[in-house]
Amino acid sequence: MKSILKTENITKFFYIPVEFKAINNITFDVNEGEFVSIIGKSGCGKSTLLYILSTMDTEYIGKIYLDGKLLTGLKQDKLAKLRNNSIGFVFQFHYLLPEFSCLKNIMIPALKLGRYSRDEIEYQAYEKLKLLELEEQALKPASKLSGGQQQRIAIARALINEPKIIMCDEPTGNLDSKNTAIILDIFKQISKDLNQTIITVTHDKDFAKASDRVIEMQDGEIINYNLIM
Amino acid sequence: MKIIPKIKHNVDLEIAFTHILAKKKQTVIVSFAAAIGIAAFIFLNSLVLGFNRDSDEALFKSTPHIRIYVEDKISEPLLNDMANNNIAVISNPKIVNENKKLLNPNKILSEIKQIEDVTTATTWLNINVFYNNGSAQVNGSSSGVNINEANDMFDIQSSMVEGNLQNLISTPNGIILGVGIAENLSIKINDNISVVSPTGIVKVMKVVGLFKTSNSVVDKSKSYMNLSIAQQLMAEGPDYITDIYVNVKDPDKAASYLPMIIERTRYNAEDWKAANKSAEASKKTRGIMMGSISIIILIVAAFTIYNIVNMTVKQKLHDIAILKAQGFAGKSVVKIFISEAMIIGILATIMGLFIGAALVKALSKVYIGGDRGYFPIEFEPKIMIMGILIGLLVTFIAGFIPARSAAKVDPISIFRN
Numbered sequence: 001m002k003s004i005l006k007t008e009n010i011t012k013f014f015y016i017p018v019e020f021k022a023i024n025n026i027t028f029d030v031n032e033g034e035f036v037s038i039i040g041k042s043g044c045g046k047s048t049l050l051y052i053l054s055t056m057d058t059e060y061i062g063k064i065y066l067d068g069k070l071l072t073g074l075k076q077d078k079l080a081k082l083r084n085n086s087i088g089f090v091f092q093f094h095y096l097l098p099e100f101s102c103l104k105n106i107m108i109p110a111l112k113l114g115r116y117s118r119d120e121i122e123y124q125a126y127e128k129l130k131l132l133e134l135e136e137q138a139l140k141p142a143s144k145l146s147g148g149q150q151q152r153i154a155i156a157r158a159l160i161n162e163p164k165i166i167m168c169d170e171p172t173g174n175l176d177s178k179n180t181a182i183i184l185d186i187f188k189q190i191s192k193d194l195n196q197t198i199i200t201v202t203h204d205k206d207f208a209k210a211s212d213r214v215i216e217m218q219d220g221e222i223i224n225y226n227l228i229m
Numbered sequence: 230m231k232i233i234p235k236i237k238h239n240v241d242l243e244i245a246f247t248h249i250l251a252k253k254k255q256t257v258i259v260s261f262a263a264a265i266g267i268a269a270f271i272f273l274n275s276l277v278l279g280f281n282r283d284s285d286e287a288l289f290k291s292t293p294h295i296r297i298y299v300e301d302k303i304s305e306p307l308l309n310d311m312a313n314n315n316i317a318v319i320s321n322p323k324i325v326n327e328n329k330k331l332l333n334p335n336k337i338l339s340e341i342k343q344i345e346d347v348t349t350a351t352t353w354l355n356i357n358v359f360y361n362n363g364s365a366q367v368n369g370s371s372s373g374v375n376i377n378e379a380n381d382m383f384d385i386q387s388s389m390v391e392g393n394l395q396n397l398i399s400t401p402n403g404i405i406l407g408v409g410i411a412e413n414l415s416i417k418i419n420d421n422i423s424v425v426s427p428t429g430i431v432k433v434m435k436v437v438g439l440f441k442t443s444n445s446v447v448d449k450s451k452s453y454m455n456l457s458i459a460q461q462l463m464a465e466g467p468d469y470i471t472d473i474y475v476n477v478k479d480p481d482k483a484a485s486y487l488p489m490i491i492e493r494t495r496y497n498a499e500d501w502k503a504a505n506k507s508a509e510a511s512k513k514t515r516g517i518m519m520g521s522i523s524i525i526i527l528i529v530a531a532f533t534i535y536n537i538v539n540m541t542v543k544q545k546l547h548d549i550a551i552l553k554a555q556g557f558a559g560k561s562v563v564k565i566f567i568s569e570a571m572i573i574g575i576l577a578t579i580m581g582l583f584i585g586a587a588l589v590k591a592l593s594k595v596y597i598g599g600d601r602g603y604f605p606i607e608f609e610p611k612i613m614i615m616g617i618l619i620g621l622l623v624t625f626i627a628g629f630i631p632a633r634s635a636a637k638v639d640p641i642s643i644f645r646n
Binding site for chain 1: 548551554
């Protein structure tokens with residue numbers, strides 16, 4: 001199996017309100033096509049770790065490699081391009097742009113990337129909507145959809161550029177069990193069929209249980225690299 | 230990594246337009262507020278420019294751009310090197326009672342006329358006179374002129390109310406009077422009056438025309454006569470000239486010709502700005518007043534644009550965070566919000582141009598009487614262009630400040646809440 005994301009001795013301090021070691025010397029690997037959940041109590045540092053992995057937080061000690069390439073020390077603009085190209089995001093809240101249609105919301109990252117023509121991007125966005133069974137909602141404004149639908153649109157948006165990794169922070173935190181099940185199915189499908197890697201931070205035990213591997217964190221350290229639940 | 234040919238979709242601008250379209254009413258109101266600022270800038274500056282131009286024109290009806298004359302001399306000590314000998318020299322400095330006569334005026338005149346950029350030049354002789362009709366007497370000043378050249382310079386014809394300038398050429402002892410003198414002496418055209426000079430010479434002259442200016446003091450004292458008659462009244466010969474008046478193409482550059490003229494003629498020369506310092510000072514005062522008012526209005530207009538862009542940034546923190554997460558770099562975020570400001574700014578500038586032009590048009594229709602007639606304001610392309618440039622610059626700055634703060638939004642701090 002090929003390693004897609006690799007960290008070496010990640011350490012992170014917070015200085016406000018007092019100096020505090022949020023992440024302590026974390027080293028781990030994630031393989032291509034793997035669906036990994038990170039669990040742990042509130043404040044254990046799992047979200048902090050995710051934001052470091054996402055390249056949005058650059059104030060840490062240690063090294064991160066994506067697909068063998070060192071990310072640590074790259075400039076913000078470079079990292080933005082890299083996120084656009086290689087990382088998809090799903091958050092607890094959908095963060096769709098309210099003025100745009102669902103379709104446009106999905107298209108925006110691809111338009112920014114500029115890999116395909118507008119028509120091709122639109123076609124691909126429809127394909128993603130079909131995958132998530134939302135093609136009837138395509139032209140509705142994002143704000144008119146239900147919470148579960150909005151989260152699925154957000155997932156479609158995360159998938160549009162076919163990123164190597166999809167990072168999720170409590171993706172089902174606001175959803176009922178039915179919608180959680182739908183999203184879980186989609187994630188499994190993506191990792192198996194499209195060989196995309198999923199790293200998700202979650203509180204949801206059932207969700208974690210369904211993933212390929214569960215990493216457990218406590219007090220800024222990984223205490224179990226492959227928790228059997 | 231493979232190099233993928235990049236297709237540029239202008240998604241930053243697309244987002245900016247969508248934001249603007251989502252709040253049409255607000256956009257229109259803010260653009261209108263900013264448009265009033267730009268309109269005020271255009272209107273106030275056109276006002277000053279038009280008024281200044283008009284008062285210059287009024288000034289140039291009686292003042293040449295450059296005047297060449299003999300300067301008064303203060304008497305010098307009889308002996309200069311007093312340090313080396315003990316003779317006490319009593320000196321009483323005062324104006325030397327020297328002749329004001331320019332030597333060889335026709336040669337000077339033809340030399341001046343050869344200078345490039347000189348449009349008109351003419352010899353001039355001002356004398357103080359008494360106008361008499363029977364026992365009634367009015368004092369005033371008369372100009373001995375070459376009437377055609379004088380007309381080229383001061384457009385005397387336009388102020389003529391009776392008679393014709395050409396009559397002065399056909400009538401050697403003719404005189405053109407201000408209407409005030411004619412009224413006071415109850416004289417009509419073609420009547421004769423006697424004119425007395427300071428040297429005591431009396432001439433009977435025929436009134437061949439009457440003129441009326443905007444200044445009643447001038448109308449009650451001023452007259453024009455042929456140069457030769459003026460010379461006779463001064464008991465001088467036909468080469469007696471005290472002044473040469475010169476007009477150049479660009480009156481604002483008049484002062485720059487002075488050194489050359491002084492060098493060529495060896496006489497003193499003075500430009501109209503130096504001769505009318507108070508008019509220049511009041512022109513400057515007007516410019517500073519209107520300039521500062523219009524700048525303040527523009528700043529207020531800029532604040533309305535700053536305000537709406539700043540509000541949009543504050544409302545859209547979530548959107549900015551997700552865009553940055555998805556790979557929009559800081560400069561893309563700046564571009565989005567500056568574009569929003571510029572859309573408003575361009576709308577405002579277009580509206581401002583129309584409102585400003587409408588105000589100029591409206592004021593140019595206002596009749597204020599006197600010799601001004603309608604208010605001296607017209608469309609000033611220079612000021613319109615300045616309005617556009619300043620409007621866009623101010624908008625850019627008003628957009629840049631909130632846009633930069635948008636680019637600094639830390640997405641993690643948004644996602645964590």
